[in-house]
Each structure stands twice: as C-alpha cells, then as structure tokens.
Amino acid sequence: MDERLLSPAVEASYFDGRTSRLYRVTLAVHDGVAQVRGEARRDSPLGELRVSERSQRALRKVTFPDGAYLEVRDLAGMTALLHTTGHSDSWVVRIQHSWRGALAAAAGTLALVGLGYVYVLPVAADWLARIMPPSMEHQLGQGVLALLDQRVFQPSRFSDQRMAELTARFRQLQPPTGGAPDWRLVFRHSRIGPNAFALPSGDIVLTDEMVRLLKDDEAVMGVLAHELGHLHQHHMTRRVIQGAVVTAGAAMLFGDVSSLLTTAPAALLDMKYSRDAEREADDYAIAMLRHNGIPLAHLAAVFEQFQKLEHEHGVQMNAYLSSHPATDERIAHVRAAMRQ
Ligand SMILES: [Zn+2]
Incomplete structure (x- = not known):
C-alpha cells in the first residue's frame, strides 16, 4: 500500500x-x-x-x-x-502562517515599536530639537501660549512695576558656563495654581500664584533658573516632537488621523519631563545661582515649600507639583551641592 x-x-x-x-x-x-x-x-x-x-x-x-x-x-x-x-506542508505550515506567523509578526512589530520608543525616539527627538529652526520653535511656543491663554490663564494681577522688578532681577543674573538661550518672562494669573514653565519660543511663563507661594524673590530666581535650564536643553521641543511622533504613529496604526488634532493640546497641557531632564534643569539652576552668588538655600527652600504644599493638598492637586514632585532625592541633591 x-x-x-x-x-x-x-x-x-x-x-x-x-x-x-x-x-x-x-x-x-x-x-x-x-x-x-x-x-x-x-x-x-x-x-x-x-x-x-x-x-x-x-x-x-x-x-x-x-x-x-x-x-x-x-x-x-x-x-x-x-x-x-x-500533507505536512498544506496542513501544518499553513496553520503556522495563519496564527503563529501572525503572532510572531505582531510580537516583532511590538518589540520594534518598543525599542524605537525607548531608544530611537529620544535620540531622534533630541536631534530634531537641535536642528529645528528657531522660527519653528517660536511658532510652537506661541501656539501653546495662545492655547493656554484661552483655557487656563488670565492676565497677571501684578503691577507693571512688580513685573519689571522681577524681570530686571533675573536679567541681572549671568548664565552659567554654556550660556543661556534668549528668554522673555511672561506673567499670568492662573486657575491652575503655582506654575512656571519654559516654552520653546523662549517665553518663561510664571504665575502670580508661584511668586506668592514662594514669598522670596531669590527663590523665584531659582525656579526661573530651573526653567531656563529646560529651555537651554530644548526639553519642551524634544517632548513635543516625541509626543507628536507617538501620536502620529498611533494615528497611522489605528488609522485615525483626527486623534492627532484632538490629543495634541491635551498633551501640551500635561507636559511632563523625564527624571533626567529634571535633574539637568536642577543642575543648571544650581550652577546659575552659584555663578551669581545666590545661596543655594533659596533653591532648597523652594523644594521644601513644594513638599509642604504636597503634604497639605496632594501632588495631584497641582500641575506643576505633579510634574515637579519635591522628592527627597531632589532636596538631597541641592543640599549636597550646598556642601561643595
Ligand atoms: Zn522642571
């Protein structure tokens, strides 16, 4: 047979x-x-x-x-x-191709996307941020500010004199070695409480509530120096590029481009930096205060104020605190710098 x-x-x-x-x-x-x-x-x-x-x-x-x-x-x-x-070919291999092959392909794609997200994206975003023309960064920053002005900000309640005073004080400070990017101080009253952040356009937004919370202009200088550090490293531009790439990638994967348009503003309002980025900005602030003879105790006091606020209201209460938790690690870092 x-x-x-x-x-x-x-x-x-x-x-x-x-x-x-x-x-x-x-x-x-x-x-x-x-x-x-x-x-x-x-x-x-x-x-x-x-x-x-x-x-x-x-x-x-x-x-x-x-x-x-x-x-x-x-x-x-x-x-x-x-x-x-x-029948082995038609019987088993066909099945391998259908589900096992599909599974392997899906796993492979996921691994690639994961690797890309962890390793390739930050490097690419870093590179793009550094070659992005200043006019584009300017446009980006202006767009974000216009959006925030619509949604969460009101004009500052400070007098022109008070704003000029704080701007002049920060203008007096010499940047640490490595220089400083162009910046402009923007005062706002906000519904989101104490806040400060640097936009890619060079606008450093400072809320009235932050100035009132700190009650110490040298401490405010510490916060501004931290934001100047973010600006110096193009952190927000990098973050926006990463967010845009991820959103665009998701839109392509799921075939829904409209999500790009709806999620972009939300992502900008919920901007968070990595711990490394925060450490870089802290180091920049430490260097800048030291360079100008401002005792680092002012910066340490900033973090202690934040920690007090956290204990009273919880981190989630405030956007700035949720992106800048006053961790013991951060305080210890400044204290260590004070002893040097
Ligand atoms: Zn920061």
Whole structure:
C-alpha cells in the first residue's frame, strides 16, 4: 500500500470538547482522512483539522471543527505521521502562517515599536530639537501660549512695576558656563495654581500664584533658573516632537488621523519631563545661582515649600507639583551641592 495513503498510527487522548472525559484512541491518516479509532471513533478530512505546534506541555493538539480535540504525546510518531501523509506542508505550515506567523509578526512589530520608543525616539527627538529652526520653535511656543491663554490663564494681577522688578532681577543674573538661550518672562494669573514653565519660543511663563507661594524673590530666581535650564536643553521641543511622533504613529496604526488634532493640546497641557531632564534643569539652576552668588538655600527652600504644599493638598492637586514632585532625592541633591 502506498505509505502516503496509510500512515502509522499514533496513540492519542481524545476529548469531545464538552466533557472532561478522556478517550484512549489511535490516530492514523488514510487517503487524506484522519481516522480516530479506539474508545472513540470518528473520521475527518485533514483539511478540517488544526494541528498545533509543540506546546509547553510537550504535546501536540489536533483540533476538530466542533471543538473536540486530540492530545498526542508521541511527538516522534506524530512527526512521522505528518510526514508520511504528505500533507505536512498544506496542513501544518499553513496553520503556522495563519496564527503563529501572525503572532510572531505582531510580537516583532511590538518589540520594534518598543525599542524605537525607548531608544530611537529620544535620540531622534533630541536631534530634531537641535536642528529645528528657531522660527519653528517660536511658532510652537506661541501656539501653546495662545492655547493656554484661552483655557487656563488670565492676565497677571501684578503691577507693571512688580513685573519689571522681577524681570530686571533675573536679567541681572549671568548664565552659567554654556550660556543661556534668549528668554522673555511672561506673567499670568492662573486657575491652575503655582506654575512656571519654559516654552520653546523662549517665553518663561510664571504665575502670580508661584511668586506668592514662594514669598522670596531669590527663590523665584531659582525656579526661573530651573526653567531656563529646560529651555537651554530644548526639553519642551524634544517632548513635543516625541509626543507628536507617538501620536502620529498611533494615528497611522489605528488609522485615525483626527486623534492627532484632538490629543495634541491635551498633551501640551500635561507636559511632563523625564527624571533626567529634571535633574539637568536642577543642575543648571544650581550652577546659575552659584555663578551669581545666590545661596543655594533659596533653591532648597523652594523644594521644601513644594513638599509642604504636597503634604497639605496632594501632588495631584497641582500641575506643576505633579510634574515637579519635591522628592527627597531632589532636596538631597541641592543640599549636597550646598556642601561643595
Ligand atoms: Zn522642571
């Protein structure tokens, strides 16, 4: 008899898919039809069956269209059976291509996206931020400020004199080695409480509430120096580019470009930097205060004020605090710098 038509039989356990009863059977293939014999009996064309790859339990599962299945522990026998049927290509490989292949492809894509997100994106964003023309950064910053003015800001309640006083004090300070980018101080009254941040355009936004909270203009200088550090490193530009790339990527993956437009403003309002970026900005502030003979105790006092506010209201109460938690690590870092 043609061995392509009658395969050797392998022992198997048959489950009907409805009860947990195990039927001891043998599986053979005859002329393209799988034959189950023993405690259960059924015939089924090979084309209707699905054969799994080796599972973790080191068995192969043959599933029937109605959910019944066979478990085969005799792996060598099963391989021989598949081989002699001559159907191995059309039978197993097809299934590999359908679900196993798709799974592998999906896993591969995910791994690539993950790697890209962790390793490639920051480097690319860093590079783009450094070559981005100042006119574009300016536009970006202006756009964000206009948006925030619409949603959360009101004109500052400070007198022109008070604003000029703070601006003049910060203007007096020499930047640390490495220089400083162009900046402009922008005062706002806000519904979001104490806040300060630097926009890519060079606008450093300072809320009245931040000045009132700190009650010490030298401490305000410390906060502004920290923001100048963010600006110096193009942190917001980098962050916006990363956000835009991620959103654009998601839009392409899910085929919904409108999400790009709706999520962009939300992302800008919820801007958070990495711990490394915060450390860089803190180091810049420390260097700048030191360069100008301002005791670092003023900066340490800033963090202690934040910590007090956190204890009273919780970090989530305030956008600035949630992006700049006054961690013990941060305070310790300034204290260590004070001892140097
Ligand atoms: Zn910061």
